[in-house]
Amino acid sequence: MRLTFFFVFLLFISSSTLATASPPPSPDRYLSSLLRRPPRQHQQQDYIELSHPLPTDRLVPSCSHLLLNHSFAYTYGQPPTSVPYAPPSTCPPPWTYVVLDLRVAVRGDQYDRIAGLWLGGVELLRTSTAEPTEDGVYWRVRKDVTKYASLLARSDLDFSVMLENLVNADFEQETKFENSIKFQNNGNDKKVKQSVTSKTEIKITNVVGEVVGQASLKRKYPLKVITSTRDMGNGTYHLFTNVDHSLKERFSSGNISSSLTNSQASDGWMLVHDHNVLSGEAKTDQSYVYIDNYSCYTRNVAAVNGQLTRDNTSFICPNYW
Numbered sequence: 022m023r024l025t026f027f028f029v030f031l032l033f034i035s036s037s038t039l040a041t042a043s044p045p046p047s048p049d050r051y052l053s054s055l056l057r058r059p060p061r062q063h064q065q066q067d068y069i070e071l072s073h074p075l076p077t078d079r080l081v082p083s084c085s086h087l088l089l090n091h092s093f094a095y096t097y098g099q100p101p102t103s104v105p106y107a108p109p110s111t112c113p114p115p116w117t118y119v120v121l122d123l124r125v126a127v128r129g130d131q132y133d134r135i136a137g138l139w140l141g142g143v144e145l146l147r148t149s150t151a152e153p154t155e156d157g158v159y160w161r162v163r164k165d166v167t168k169y170a171s172l173l174a175r176s177d178l179d180f181s182v183m184l185e186n187l188v189n190a191d192f193e194q195e196t197k198f199e200n201s202i203k204f205q206n207n208g209n210d211k212k213v214k215q216s217v218t219s220k221t222e223i224k225i226t227n228v229v230g231e232v233v234g235q236a237s238l239k240r241k242y243p244l245k246v247i248t249s250t251r252d253m254g255n256g257t258y259h260l261f262t263n264v265d266h267s268l269k270e271r272f273s274s275g276n277i278s279s280s281l282t283n284s285q286a287s288d289g290w291m292l293v294h295d296h297n298v299l300s301g302e303a304k305t306d307q308s309y310v311y312i313d314n315y316s317c318y319t320r321n322v323a324a325v326n327g328q329l330t331r332d333n334t335s336f337i338c339p340n341y342w
């Protein structure tokens with residue numbers, strides 16, 4: 022099976038403000054074509070991930086800068102793909118915002134994999150690829166990389182991308198893990214419940230030991246999976262699956278707090294004969310609720326058999342905050 026990855030990296034450089042958001046100073050046809058989805062061969066499916074919008078989402082970028090357009094095939098055990106980097110000559114620094122825009126299209130039989138990208142050895146992004154369908158899937162990842170502006174202004178660096186399994190070991194935190202698995206009905210019904218909580222505390226003290234700064238990050242990842250199998254005889258069976266999982270995060274630094282709840286509930290069934298899926302259905306519901314001292318953001322998305330049935334976004338704060 023042939024595996025094809027297309028990665029397009031773009032830098033959006035904005036020097037306009039919300040009030041002056043208008044067509045770019047020098048209309049950039051290249052940009053407008055890039056802003057659209059990747060070329061759709063067959064019926065590629067759009068994978069969406071709920072996340073907080075970026076402050077630049079309502080701005081028109083002054084220019085875009087293509088960093089790499091690459092097809093990754095068999096990269097296992099290979100060195101990262103590296104290209105020389107130079108900032109765009111058409112829109113020199115200083116920049117107000119810089120956003121990294123990654124577009125990926127994948128087709129074929131492929132597991133999810135961890136990918137990382139670096140500029141001059143500095144990690145700009147670490148992400149994971151999705152498992153594609155046969156017709157292919159595509160998605161976008163955007164990240165505000167304004168804080169790397171001094172690096173992005175240099176032209177003596179290499180831009181590298183690695184698409185392989187990577188291990189990240191530089192977190193210091195307290196993690197609790199609980200897992201229970203129940204088998205019922207001769208093992209035809211299985212129930213898995215798992216809960217992971219992590220807590221990271223940072224304290225900054227001055228020379229006389231007084232606390233001058235404090236931050237805390239608490240995360241919970243509850244997960245519940247229920248599967249039931251019903252044998253229909255003659256090598257045919259029905260498989261029912263229900264998956265509920267969430268990320269619950271509380272962050273506080275000084276007198277500023279934020280909370281995020283990102284939950285997904287999915288249900289599906291399939292009829293299988295000799296390892297072939299004869300029929301099936303799946304539905305999923307996801308909600309993303311972010312609240313901090315200055316803003317709120319909620320998005321609710323539902324899909325049935327891969328088709329979006331609801332997509333609601335709100336910036337109104339729930340009144341319990």
Ligand SMILES: *[C@@H]1O[C@H](CO)[C@@H](O)[C@H](O)[C@H]1NC(C)=O
Nearest residue numbers: 027029054055060087090091
């Ligand atoms: C990326 O490369 C592919 C294949 O060479 C091409 O079809 C596509 O137009 C390129 N995209 C951009 C943004 O240059």
Ligand SMILES: *[C@@H]1O[C@H](CO)[C@@H](O)[C@H](O)[C@H]1NC(C)=O
Nearest residue numbers: 252253254255256257258294
């Ligand atoms: C297997 O049995 C089920 C019901 O018991 C029946 O509906 C189905 O047609 C059979 N399938 C095959 C491939 O024989």
Ligand SMILES: *[C@@H]1O[C@H](CO)[C@@H](O)[C@H](O)[C@H]1NC(C)=O
Nearest residue numbers: 233234235274275276277314
């Ligand atoms: C929050 O903390 C900042 C910095 O410590 C301080 O300047 C500000 O007055 C505080 N605001 C409130 C409402 O307590």
Ligand SMILES: *[C@@H]1O[C@H](CO)[C@@H](O)[C@H](O)[C@H]1NC(C)=O
Nearest residue numbers: 275276277278279313314342
């Ligand atoms: C931010 O919200 C938290 C939680 O409600 C509250 O304790 C804190 O005082 C708020 N900070 C500011 C600066 O309003």
Ligand SMILES: *[C@@H]1O[C@H](CO)[C@@H](O)[C@H](O)[C@H]1NC(C)=O
Nearest residue numbers: 321322323330331332333334
């Ligand atoms: C969004 O939610 C409102 C009220 O909750 C509902 O009336 C509306 O139909 C929803 N829109 C979509 C596209 O689902």
